[in-house]
Each structure stands twice: as structure tokens, then as C-alpha cells.
Amino acid sequence: METLMILLAGILVMAATYLLLSKNFIRVIIGTAILSHAVHLLLMVMGGLKAGNVPLLGENAAPYTDALPQALILTAIVISFAVTAFILVLAYRAYKELGTDDLEKLRGVDDE
């Protein structure tokens, strides 16, 4: 299971990296979203998979799965949501101001 998930995360990282390297702003944003998915998976795997019960004390008896990675991932999900929203609007705004979503054309001008 862990090995499979690591392979899955690796494939997601590859896809994300490829998207990050592309010219289109939207593809870059999707790349970051996929990258965060991959990282969440990795965090989950590092805590051990299916090693115990749902971490709700009232419902089940010990052992519980490791709750710490879950809390970390929860925070990470929020942050990645915030970041995705921000760069999405950045792209939107850049497109409205400059009329392009091509990163190669967004390189700006040299000073002087």
C-alpha cells in the first residue's frame, strides 16, 4: 500500500513539474495544485497507513492512526487553497492588465 501510494505521489510530482515548466499561466496553477496533492499524499504515507482506527476517541478503541500528519495536512490544504486562489486571481489580473497569459510574454522589461 505505502509503496503504491509513493509511486502514485511520484507520478503526480512528475505531472506537476511538467505543468510548472509550461508557458501557460493556468497550467502552472494546476501544476501547483497537483503538487500539493502529491505532498499531502506523501505526508499521509509517512504517518503509516491503516495502522489503526479513526482518531476519534469516543467512537473507537485504540490503536488509532497517527493523527499528527492529518492535522498537518489539514493545515496544508487550507494554505494551498489560499495560495491557489491568490495566484489564480494574480493570473486573472495579469491577463486583464496585460492581455496575455503567456509567461514568456510576461517577462517584463529591463530597467534602463
Next chain:
Amino acid sequence: MKINDVILQTVAKVVVFIILTLGVYIFLAGHHNPGGGFVGGLVLASALVLLYLSFDIKTVHKGLPFDFKLIAALGAFTVVAAGVGALFFNESFLTQTFLSWTWPIVGKMGVSTVTIFEAGVALAVVGVVITIILSISEDV
């Protein structure tokens, strides 16, 4: 972005309240069951987004005359204030405290300062999500 869709509007009127109730439930359930401030806030926010989608911004604004930036700020402030509050009781920053009693019929119940903290999280989430979506939609 004016959408005139009778079916959507009719359904939305009903569904929004179901979602809102669910949101509040999830928010309160977070203490012992899956849920919590963040998810609760998101669910509440999505209910509002549904309202904005089915009616237009002006109509919704008549019913909900809030500035969501302020709500977001209020949320963030509550979160920090919940932490600072502990300092007045000579505890370290962000220390939470709780009380719980075992009641005759309902069983164990309690109140916790975490609820204030989580309420701040929920408010911040609602405020931010709606702010983001409204600023984009208004900017046409």
C-alpha cells in the same frame, strides 16, 4: 452575471438552508466528531456562493448586508484574541481551557474556549471565500 433560472432559484431557496444547517452542525460537531471550524466555514461559504449563483449580487446583498472583508478580519482577530485572552489568566499564549460535566440524560457535555477559536476560523474562512468570489465577479 445575471442568471435567470427559476428552477435553480427555487431549489436554492430550500437547499441553502439545508447546507447552512449542515454547516453549523459540522462546525459544532468538530469537537468530538469529524468537522470543525474550517470545514464548517467552507460549507457555510458554499451555501452563500450558491445563493450568489442563483440570484444576483444585489439581491443577495439586500438580504445579507455584510462586508465580508470585515467578517474575515473579525475572524482573524477572534483567532488572535482567543490566544491573547489566555495571557490575562497568566497562561501562555493560545492556552485553551474547557469544562465538562456529565449530565443525567444527554451524557457528557462541555464548553471549551476552543469553540471561540474555531468560530474565528469559521468566520475568517467565510469572509475570505466570499470576498474572493465577490471581488472576481464584481470586476467585470
Next chain:
Amino acid sequence: MLITIIIPFLAALFVPILHKSIFRKLHIGWFVLFVPLVLFMLLARSIPSVSNGRAFVHAFEWIPAYGVNFTIYLDGMSLLFSLLITGIGALVVLYSIFYLSQRESLSHFYVYLLMFMGAMLGLVFSDNVIALYLFWELTSISSFLLIAFWFYRNQSRYGAQKSLLITVSGGIAMLAGFLMLYTMTGSFSIREIASSIHLHANHELFLPALVLILLGAFSKSVQFPFHIWLPDAMEAPTPVSAYLHSATMVKAGLYLVARFTPIFGVEPVWFWTVSIVGLVTLFWGSFSAIRQTDLKALLAYSTISQLGLIMSLLGIGSAVYALDFQPSSLILTSAAFAAFFHLINHSTFKGALFMVIGIIDHTVGTRDVRRLGGLMAMMPLTFTIALIGSFSMAGLPPFNGFLSKEMFFYAMNQVQAFNLFSISTLSALFPILAWIASILTFVYSMIIVFQTFFGRYKPDEFDRPPEEASFGMLIAPAILSILIVGIFFFPNVINRHILQPILLNVYAPLADAMEFDFHISAWHGFNLELFMTLGVVVFGAIVYKLLRHWMKIYGLFPEKWSFDSLYHFILERGEQAARSLTNTYMTGSLRHYFAYIFLFFIAAVGGILIYTGAFSIATNQDAPITVYEWIIAVIMMIAGIAIIFATSRLTAIILNSVLGFSIAGLFVMFRAPDLALTQLVVESVTTALFLLCFYFLPPFKQEEKPARNFQWTHALISISVGLVFIFIALAVNSNPMFDTIAHFFENADELTGSSNIVNAILGDFRAFDTMLEVVVLFLAGIGVYTLVKLKKGREEQNIEDQ
């Protein structure tokens, strides 16, 4: 003594507050004036005990682990400098009250000025070289700020940058020298170094340290070829030029040389470098001064030349150390004596002259000698002060410059007579150069007086009609001119109380062996020095009369061979090289930056993985895989790969949602209901957001269709990144090095009253993370709002480059 350093800084704190409140109508300078005045009196009180040879030491621990202490040491030398700093400081502040109008940003000016005052006092009081270096650079910075006081002028910014670059580079060289000294002696204290340095005179770092420290001193004291920054520093307001750039800061280098003479004096290189650089500076400064048409530039070159004079005297004085205190060499101590005497005199007459030029500039609106003339009738008091200052600078009686100039000639003649280090031809050059430079000095001193106050009156050339300056403006230069005359008639007052103790500091080993009994007198009989002075006057007058004829000489020096051009060349080439180097990799392309990051990741992390051989796979601990998990995993892999080849953004976003919802499914299977719930809702909102933005964004362009240009290099990078990621993850997963700390959180119910462990962690155990997370979320919301609402800034107002 610590209080004297702290007071200026403290006062600087109060200046902006007071300027806004009490001193709204009244000039804030009146408040500032108290600072140097009080300090001067405080310091003056210690003159009697210091002149008896006492020294005050106060040590404060600063970084005791490295032997860096804040040791304050007050001896004769520091006392002289601190008296100059506070005394001239008080006069300059007084002058500035009338020079700068209320419209200027006075609080800035006085904050910088007080900052400089504190730093300069700290510099001369520090016994610890690290503290000395700190104050040294602080004076450079405050000088930078003061030169750029009128920052909207291009020339001011240029001059400020130039002075900062040169003095700070020198300062860094000096710091390196200090560290070398520390390596040799193991001490940062100047006194301790001086007492133990003789053990290390053959150390291989001795000479480098000497050269580096001299670089610092020369760049600060505008010695050739670092003199080029001073003329450009004249863009500063005149009080600043009078204070920093003639009386105090530029003398810090002289202070340093005098302080380190006991340390480095034994090395003949010190003698040769200091005295020859000083002489060259003396000559070159006076030679260049004559061609200047701007009176302030003329004074700047004259300052350069006078500092060169003092520097050469200090060099000659150091020969006593190099000659190992042979009895016959002791006569050279008179050079050091002359150096400090001239240092005082220079501060008085140059300060007065700067103030006079400031008055002229202030009154008629120009300082160009070609436009000035005939002002004597209109400004008699200003003229008198200018006459006193200039004649003192030219070395004429009855002014103090005459006394020190005579002593200077005497010291120079001793070098020749003494035939130092048996290089007779070279030492013969000393008095000759000194004499020629003195003629030139005489000539430019005359230019100041005669071309400004005599000659044809040209009222059309002035911006404003000339009139006598206000009484307040004249007080400060008048006090200085009284001092100029006063010192001539009563030189032995400062001789006994201030100069003698300094000599004991410079020649500490002689303290017991001999009495420094110099007696300054104006009349020595008909000796060589007097004839030299007479020669200066005669030849100087001739040269001045024939000035027009030999001004051609300056045409012989092509502009492009000057040190200024060298400075520009280095600066421009440096900027060019930095820019072209930076442009090679800072392309402005996000893809390139991503590529750097990924390549570095592959090289560094993958490299370490291979280097340490940490890679291993252990699948025996793995949990079993159910059919549903297989299905979800395969769906995700397919979606992940397919997203690369998506030709429409809608496909891409749907595939992204597939990934997001599948992850939620995986979270369910991994027993993380909170995560699953959150992921589901977040994914919905994100997708809605994407679609909302897509409403306004263009579709993927035709050339972006990946089928047509699948980038093999990018694919290679991505695959390598993915592989490194997989290998690391597998290796980590196979070698669990720590036990999980999850058990601690399983007490959640008792500790927090919550049975949802994840939420207990979020809301209580690690609430700090959550708090900051909410702040990030809030900031993102505000960022989005401002991004959308922000309209493109209107064209920026360009107030620069007047």
C-alpha cells in the same frame, strides 16, 4: 565618558518629536546647540587632569566571548579630537540655525548631524578596534546621509554615493587589518596590541595589516588617490562641509594613523608610505585647488592638501619608532607636534573659510569665482573673516597658520638634514615639495580673498544683491577668527594643556625618558624656515600675478587619465559586469527559475541520496491493498498523466478535480474523515473558483497544445524530479528512525476535552499553527481583493533629477 557618546544619540531621538511639537515656530537648531555645548564643557573639565598625563578608562562588556568590549579610553589625543568635534560642532550648529531655513527638513538634518557627532565621539573614544570600526562606518553613513541631504539633486546623490563607496571600502580594508592584528596578538584593544606588537613584528601578517589599515585611514582622510570623493561631497549643505568634510570626519584617518604609530611605526614602510602619500596629497591638492572656479571645490582641494600636510608630518614623526629612539632621532618628534598643532589650526581657519563661503553663497546665490568680485565694500565683516582665514591658511603672520607652517618647514628640513635611512636624494625632495606646495597654497588663499572681495563688482552676475550677512551667521566664523589670532599670540596655552599630553600618547616609550618641552614662538631669528616663508610670499605673489599665463599647465592633464575617470570606469564596468552576469540567469522567465529550482533539487537531493547510499526499499511493512484502492490509484495515475496532454483548460480543470476528489476518497480509506470532508469541500470551492476565472481567461493557445510541442527537456526534468521524490520517499518509508509521537495526542480527551484528536491538535495542541494559517488565509483574501480592485497606478511623479 560613556555619556558623551550616548547624549548625541539620545538627543537625536528627541529631535523629530520636538520638531513636531515645541519647535514648530522656533528653529530646532537651538535645542541641538545645547548638545555639543554641554559636551564641550564636560570634556573641557577633564583638560587639567589629562594634561597631567592621566587617562580615563571605562570598559563595558559587549561580546565578551570574542574579547570584544566597549572600552572607552580618554587620553590627550582623544581629548583633542573630542574637543574639536564638540567645539566646532557647537559653532556649526549655531551657524546652521541661520543657514538653513525652516522650510528645509530640519529634523532629518539634525538627526543625521547628531548621529555623526555621537559616532565621531565614539570613534575617538574607542579603545576596542571593533567598536572603533563600528563608529567609523557610522560616520561614513551619516556623512552619506548629510551629503545627500538635498537628495532631489542629481549631484548630491552622486557625491553621496561616491563618498560612501570609497570610505566604506577603505573601512572594510581596515576591518580586515584589525582582524589580522587580532590574529597576531589575540587582542582587540589598541593599547594591548601596542604593548605586545613588538613580539610579532616579523609575523607574515604584519605588513598586510599595516597596508590595510592605512587604506582605511587614507580613504577617510582623502589622501591621494582616494581624494576624489571630497570635491563631490561639497554638494552637502555648507555647515556639513565645514563640520564633517574639513574639521572632523576627514581627520579620523589622521587620528587612526597617529593612534597606530606606536604599533606600526617600527616598520620603515609605515614611515615611507605615510609621509610620501601625505606629501603627494599635499602637492596634488594645492595644485588642483588653483584651477577650481567653485569656491567650495577650491576649499575641498585645499582641505585635501592640508590633510596631506598633516599626514606627511605624522609620517615623519613615526620615523622615531623606525629609528628605534636613537637620541639623535628624537628631534623628529617635533613633526608629530607640528602635525597636531596644524590640525587644530586647520580646523579653525578652514571652518571659518567654509562658513564665509556659505555666507557668500547664501547672500548672492553663487560661489563661482568668475562671477564674484568687489564684495569688500558690501560685506566688510565677512571680508575681514575671510582675510584672516585665508592669510592663516597661506601661513602669514599674525595668524596661527604661520606658526604651524614654520614648524612644518622645520620638520621637513630635519628630514633632509637627518638623511633618513641613507637615501639622501629622496629625503631632499621633502622640503622642496613642501615648499612648492606652500607656494601653491599661498596662491589659492589669495584667490579666495582677492577674486571674491576685490576686483570688479559684477552685480548682474548675482542672483540677489549682496548685503552684509545677518549677525547670527557671523558669530560662528567670528569666534573662529578670534581663535586664529588668539592662538598666534598665545600658542603655548594649547601647547601645554593639549599638545604635550598627545605627544606622550604617541611616544609612550619616551614618557619617562624625556620631557617634551616645545615652546612655540613666532620669532626664531633669521633661520631657514623664515626665508622659506619669505620665498613663499614672493614667489606666490609672482605666480598669482601671472596666473592666467600658466593656467595652460592644467591642460596637460587629460581628463580621461584622472582618478575620477578611473573611479567611473571601475563603477561602470562593475555595474555592467554585474548586470550582464545577472542577466544570463535572471531572464525574467518563470520557467527558467523553476528549472533552476528543480535542477538544484535533483542535483543536491539526488546527489546526496547517491553519495550516502541511503536508498532502500522495504515493502514488508506495507498495509494490504484492497480493490477500491487499486481502482482509485489507477484512476489518479491516469488523470495525472492525462492532465499533461489536456488540450482544453476545461479538461485540465476537470482532471484536476478528479485528482482532488480521488484524494478525498483515499483519505476516507486511510481513516482520516476530517481530511476527506475538508478536501471534498475545498475541491468544490476551488473548482468553482477556477471556473469563475476561466470565464474571463483565454483558452489554451494553439501552440500550447502539447501534442505539437511536447518538451523533451522539460519531460526529462520532471521525470528526474519525480524519481528523486520516489526514491527519497521509499528510503524514508523503509527506515523509520523515530517512534511516532502520536501517543501523546491520544490524551486529547483529558487535556482538551475533545475526542476528535485531529481537531484537538488544530485547536489546542498546535493552535499556533492554526492561528497563523488563518492569518495566511486572511492575507490571501486581502491580497485577492486588492489585486482585483487595484487599478494601474497613475504615472509616477518624477521629482528626481532636477
